[in-house]
Amino acid sequence: xxxxxxxxxxxxxxxxxxxxxxxxxxxxxxxxxxxxxxxxxxxxxxxxxxxxxxxxxxxxxxxxxxxxxxxxxxxxxxxxxxxxxxxxxxxxxxxxxxxxxxxxxxxxxxxxxxxxxxxxxxxx
Numbered sequence: 590x591x592x593x594x595x596x597x598x599x600x601x602x603x604x605x606x607x608x609x610x611x612x613x614x615x616x617x618x619x620x621x622x623x624x625x626x627x628x629x630x631x632x633x634x635x636x637x638x639x640x641x642x643x644x645x646x647x648x649x650x651x652x653x654x655x656x657x658x659x660x661x662x663x664x665x666x667x668x669x670x671x672x673x674x675x676x677x678x679x680x681x682x683x684x685x686x687x688x689x690x691x692x693x694x695x696x697x698x699x700x701x702x703x704x705x706x707x708x709x710x711x712x713x
Contacts, residue, residue, distance in 0.1 A: 612683040613664025614690070618708075620659075625649075625707045626679075628694065636668070636706075646670055666690075666706075681706050 596604065624636040626646070633649045638659050656671035666681040681692035684713045694702040 610685050611691075612685045614661055614666045614681065614683040615664075616661040619666055621660060621708075623709045625709060626692070627706055627707075628704045629702050644668065644670075666692075668692075677701075679704065679706075 595674040597617075613693045620638040624638065625633065626631045626636055635649060635655045636644055636646050638644045639711050642658055642660055644657045644659050645654055648659060655670045655672055657668060659666065659668045661667070664683070666683075668681070669675045676697055678695040678698075679692045680695075681690050684690050688708050690708075692704040692706050693700060694704055
């Protein structure tokens with residue numbers, strides 16, 4: 590935490606406003622329907638979270654699929670997928686205003702990207 594930069598008053602206010610729009614995600618809700626993930630670079634995939642804590646991630650534009658794990662801790666959804674030598678992890682926080690949730694991507698333990706996660710309606 591000591592490595593984090595000091596926020597300006599404007600940044601502190603922006604963070605407070607952003608935080609007001611967040612909510613906890615609950616274990617029972619995250620595996621009820623598929624999710625779509627879109628990274629800041631445009632890569633998109635579907636995620637199927639199973640009740641047993643496993644998941645399948647499929648690229649939206651190819652047949653490539655990866656397996657991984659998920660769990661909810663303190664209202665955050667944590668996802669872990671291994672792709673070759675890369676361990677890709679996401680920390681996702683819920684949104685109170687809509688169904689588009691925010692996630693931070695880590696590759697091999699280092700912050701990599703920002704992603705959006707959308708829950709699809711069941712049967713969609």
